[in-house]
Each structure stands twice: as C-alpha cells, then as structure tokens.
Amino acid sequence: xxxxxxxxxxxxxxxxxxxxxIIVHERIFGSESMHMLITDIRxxxxxxxxxxxxxxxxxxxxxxxxxxxxxGVHIQAISTDKYNxxxxxGLDGNIVGIKWSNPDCDFLSLHSVHSNNFDxxxxxxxxxxxxxxxxxxGREGINFKNVCRTWIYLDHILSQYDDFxxxxxxxxxxxxxxxxxxxxxxxxxxxxxxxxxxxxxxxxGASCIIDVSVIKPKTDKINIYNESGVLQxxxxxxxxAFSRSMVVEDKTxxxxxxxxxxxxxxxKTGDSVFIDDIxxxxxxxxxxxxxxxxxxxxxxxxxxxxxVFLKSPAYIDCYINYCRKHNLSDMPxxxxxxxxxxxxxxxxxxxTCVSNLDY
Numbered sequence: 001x002x003x004x005x006x007x008x009x010x011x012x013x014x015x016x017x018x019x020x021x022i023i024v025h026e027r028i029f030g031s032e033s034m035h036m037l038i039t040d041i042r043x044x045x046x047x048x049x050x051x052x053x054x055x056x057x058x059x060x061x062x063x064x065x066x067x068x069x070x071x072g073v074h075i076q077a078i079s080t081d082k083y084n085x086x087x088x089x090g091l092d093g094n095i096v097g098i099k100w101s102n103p104d105c106d107f108l109s110l111h112s113v114h115s116n117n118f119d120x121x122x123x124x125x126x127x128x129x130x131x132x133x134x135x136x137x138g139r140e141g142i143n144f145k146n147v148c149r150t151w152i153y154l155d156h157i158l159s160q161y162d163d164f165x166x167x168x169x170x171x172x173x174x175x176x177x178x179x180x181x182x183x184x185x186x187x188x189x190x191x192x193x194x195x196x197x198x199x200x201x202x203x204x205g206a207s208c209i210i211d212v213s214v215i216k217p218k219t220d221k222i223n224i225y226n227e228s229g230v231l232q233x234x235x236x237x238x239x240x241a242f243s244r245s246m247v248v249e250d251k252t253x254x255x256x257x258x259x260x261x262x263x264x265x266x267x268k269t270g271d272s273v274f275i276d277d278i279x280x281x282x283x284x285x286x287x288x289x290x291x292x293x294x295x296x297x298x299x300x301x302x303x304x305x306x307x308v309f310l311k312s313p314a315y316i317d318c319y320i321n322y323c324r325k326h327n328l329s330d331m332p333x334x335x336x337x338x339x340x341x342x343x344x345x346x347x348x349x350x351x352t353c354v355s356n357l358d359y
Contacts, residue, residue, distance in 0.1 A: 002037065002041060004070075005038060005042075005070060006041055006044075006045060008070065008073065009042045009044075009045035009046065009073075010045045010048075010049070012045070012046075012075060013045045013046050013048070013051045016049075016051050017051060019079070020079060020080050020081060021077035021080065022052055022077060022078060022080050022085060022098075023051070023057075023076070024076050024077065024078055024100060025074075025098075025109040025111070025211070026058065026073065026074065026076075027060060027073070027074040027151065027211065028042070028057060028058065028060065028070070028073050029060050029062035029070070029071040029072050029073070029074075029200075029307070029334055029336050030059065030060075030061075030062060030064075030069065030070045030071060031062070031063070031068040031069055031070075032061040032201060033068055034068060034069055034070065035059055035061070038059075038070055039059065042057075056094070056096050056097065056111040057111055058151075058209065059203055060153050060200040060201070061200060061201030061203070062200060062201075062336040062337075063313075063336060063337035064337070065313045065336070066313070066316075071334050071335065071336045072335075073334075074305050074307070074334065076109070076305075078100055083100040083101060083102055083107075085098065085099070085100045086098070086099050086100075087099075088108065088110065088136065088139075088140070090136065091135065091136070092116075096112070096113065096136065097109050097111055097212075103219070104218055104219045104221045104222055104250070104252060105215060105216065105217055105218055105219075105222050106216040106218065107213075107214065107215055107216075108137070108140060108212075108213075108214040108216075109212065109213050110133065110136060110210075110211065110212040110214075111211055112202065112204070112210075112211065113133050113136070113209065113211075114129055114132075114202065114204055114206035114208065114210070115129050115207070115208075116128075116206075118204075118205045118206060118207075121163065122154075122160045122163045122167070122208070123163040123164075123166055123167045124167070125167075125206065125207045125208065126163070126164050126167030126168055126171075126207075126208065127167045127170065127171050129208065129209075129210055130168065130171040130172075130175075131171065133147075133210065133212055134175065137214065142214055142216055143216075144175045144177065145176070145191065146214050146215065146216040147212055147213070147214050148193055148194065148213050148214065148215045148224065148246045148259055149193055149194045149195070149212070149259040150194075150212055150213075150242070151195070151210065151211040151350075152164075152197045152208060152209075152210050153199070153200030153201070153202060153208060153209050153210075154197065154198070154199060154200070154207065154208045155199070155200070155201045155202065155206075155207060155208070156199070156207075157198065157199040157338075157339050157340070158199075158341075158342075160207065160208070161197065164197070165239055165240055165241070169239065169241050172241050177190075177191065177241070178190065178236075178241060187233065187234040187236055187237050188228055188233065188234050189226075190226070190234060190236055190243075191226060191243075192236065192241050192242050192243045193242060193243065193246065194226075194242060194243050194245050194259040194260065194261040195242035195243075195261050195262070196262035196307075196350040197240070197262060197341055198262055198339075198341075198348065198350075199309075199338040199339040199340075200338060213259070215248055220251075221250065221251045221252045222249070222250060222251070223249040224246065224247065224249075225247055226244070226245065226246055226247070227243070227245045227246070227247050227258070227295060227296060228243070228245075228292075229244055229291055229292030229295055230288075230291040230292065230295060231268065231284075231287065231291055232244055232266060232268060232288055232292075233268050235270075237270055238270040242261055244260075244261050245258055245260045245261055246258070246259045247259075247296055253356070254356075255355055255356045256296060256297070256298065256354070257352070257353070257354050257355075258293065258296055258298060258352070258353040258354075259352055260289060260292070260293075260306070260349075260350055260351040260353060261350060262309075262340070262341075262348050262349070263285055263288055263292075263348060263350065264281070264285055264340055264341075264342075264345045264347060264348040264349075265281035265285055265288075265345060265347065266288075266345075272342055272344045272345055275344050276344075278318045278346045278347060279322070281345070281346050281347045282318060282319060282322050282347050283322070285348065285349055286300075286322070286326070286328075286349075289349060289351070293353060297355070298353050300328065300331070302354060302355060303331060303332065303351045303352070303353050304352055304353065304354050305332050305351065305352050306331070306332065306333045306349055306350055306351030306352065307334045307335075307336065307351075308333045308334070308335040308336070308347075308348075308349050309336060309340060309347070309348040309349070310336070310337050310338070310346070310347060311337070311338075311339060311345070311346040311347070312337065312346070313337050315347065316335065319347070333351075
C-alpha cells in the first residue's frame with residue numbers, strides 16, 4: 001500500500017540523514033504496474049528528509065512472490081565525510097551514477113546503462129551497452145578492467161542468453177579482458193567482473209540494462225582478485241565471461257569485500273545438477289556459496305545484501321523451510337520470481353559480503 005511504501009522509504013531516508021550518508025547505488029525490485037507509484041513515493045520521502053539523491057537508481061520490473069508491489073530495495077550508501085564525491089552524467093546528459101574517492105581508491109557506480117537502439121538485435125544491443133559503459137568510464141580516467149561487478153537484467157533471458165554471451169565475449173576480447181587460454185589453469189586466473197545475469201524487465205524498452213561497480217586502486221593497500229571457490233570452476237570454461245566472485249582486500253581498514261556472482265546448482269564441470277529438485281538445488285547453491293566464502297575466511301553471516309531468484313512462486317515454502325532449518329531466516333535477501341540463465345535451474349542467489357559489517 002502507499003502507506004507501507006512511505007514507511008519503507010522514510011526509514012531509508014531517515015537512516016541516511018541521521019548518519020550523514022549519500023546513496024551511491026540503489027536497486028529497486030518492484031512490479032511493473034507499481035513503478036510510478038513506488039518511484040513517486042521514494043522521491044517524496046527522500047526530498048522530505050533532505051536526502052541528496054545525486055545518483056540515479058535502477059528499477060527492475062520484478063515479479064513478486066505473492067502480491068504486486070515492492071519486493072525490496074538494495075542500498076549502498078557512504079559517509080559524506082570520508083570521500084570526495086561527484087556525480088556522473090550519462091551519454092544523454094542525465095545523471096547515471098556517482099564517483100567517490102579516498103587516498104587509496106577511486107570508486108564508481110553506474111545505473112541502468114542500456115542501448116538506445118531498441119530495434120537492434122540483443123547481440124548488437126549487448127555490444128553497444130558495454131561500449132557505452134566503457135565510454136562513461138573513460139571520461140573518468142577508468143579502464144573497463146577496473147570493473148569489479150556487473151548486475152545484468154535481461155527481459156527474456158532464456159531466449160537471449162546465448163546472444164548476450166556472444167556479444168559480451170566479443171567486446172571483452174576487444175577490451176583485453178579475455179585472452180587465449182593456453183592451459184587449464186588460465187581459466188581460473190582470468191580477470192573478469194563478478195556478475196549476475198538474470199531475468200528482469202526495465203522501464204526503457206531495452207533488451208537489457210546493466211549496473212556497474214568499479215574499484216580502481218591508487219595504492220598497494222587495495223588488493224583485488226577473483227575467486228572461483230571449491231565446488232565450481234570458472235564460468236568461462238563454458239563461455240560465460242564472468243568470475244564466480246571478486247574479492248577486494250582493504251589493508252588499511254583490515255576489511256575484505258566479496259562480490260558474489262549469481263550462483264546456482266551447477267557443478268565443477270558446468271552441468272546443472274538436481275534437475276527438477278528444488279530442495280536439492282537450494283542446498284547445492286548454499287553449499288557452493290558457503291565453501292566459496294570459507295575459502296576467504298568469510299561465512300554466510302558476512303552477507304550484507306543479496307537477492308534470491310525463484311523460477312516459480314511455488315518454491316517459496318521450500319526456500320523458507322530451508323532457511324528455518326539452517327538458522328538463515330534473518331538473511332538480508334530480497335526474494336523475487338525470475339528465470340535463471342538455464343531453463344532447468346530453479347534457484348539462484350547473488351550477494352555482497354563484508355568481513356566487518358560495521359565498515
């Protein structure tokens with residue numbers, strides 16, 4: 001209801017106001033039919049509380065598990081006292097993101113970058129959107145190799161994913177992110193962004209939209225590397241150009257940030273497992289994530305935000321029961337209904353983890 005929406009966005013705004021925070025990345029998951037109402041109430045709540053919304057935000061047309069409305073909001077906010085902050089204008093002149101810097105690092109986030117050639121094929125739109133991202137980064141003196149994380153929402157992923165992968169792979173080769181694989185170990189060393197590729201509509205009419213997170217170290221106090229984990233290998237072994245996760249170590253603050261890519265019931269050889277078994281897929285996904293995190297001295301309790309994607313709303317009870325059984329009911333997950341990149345995958349999770357949740 002409008003009252004509930006106001007409560008949610010008032011809470012976000014009052015928290016940011018109290019702690020002197022500026023929002024640098026915001027993703028809203030809500031019903032397509034509720035887009036205008038949700039965004040109007042958001043604007044009213046933020047303005048009422050004096051929140052500086054210099055960045056844009058991403059609205060993902062998401063299917064809610066039960067009723068139409070708001071599934072949830074992911075917020076990344078930073079202290080205005082600790083960083084130099086500037087807004088990023090998109091190619092059309094509208095604000096599309098924010099850049100913030102400290103002595104050790106430049107950070108940048110972009111929202112809903114997309115192709116404007118809506119009649120083009122997904123393959124061509126994919127190439128254009130990555131070229132657009134590269135142009136925006138180049139204006140800030142940043143290379144695409146500094147992209148740590150992408151969130152990619154395709155409006156019809158099951159029919160689009162192959163063409164999307166072809167376009168992304170071609171552009172990443174041009175950018176120098178993908179080189180020849182001379183040995184098996186090269187697949188695990190390849191430096192690609194962590195990523196989510198999932199079904200999600202958008203308000204623009206584009207075949208896909210992409211959110212981007214960039215971290216560019218300026219000193220050796222920041223160390224960034226990819227991590228495939230224990231139960232899976234590099235996704236590029238079967239043609240998907242992303243890392244299972246990207247890890248950012250901040251030696252100044254003794255803090256570790258881990259961007260976990262969309263993770264589903266896929267084994268080391270890249271095969272989907274537990275076909276038609278939602279309980280098996282949920283368990284496999286959580287086991288895979290748990291072992292990947294433990295490889296970096298993290299646990300599920302270090303997850304500070306994430307999204308659960310269910311192929312069918314009928315699976316919600318299986319998910320809730322699993323969480324109750326394993327004391328995971330308080331996990332900070334937004335739950336939506338969406339197709340994953342393969343028709344036989346019923347469940348996926350993406351997440352962000354921090355070793356010190358007070359950081």
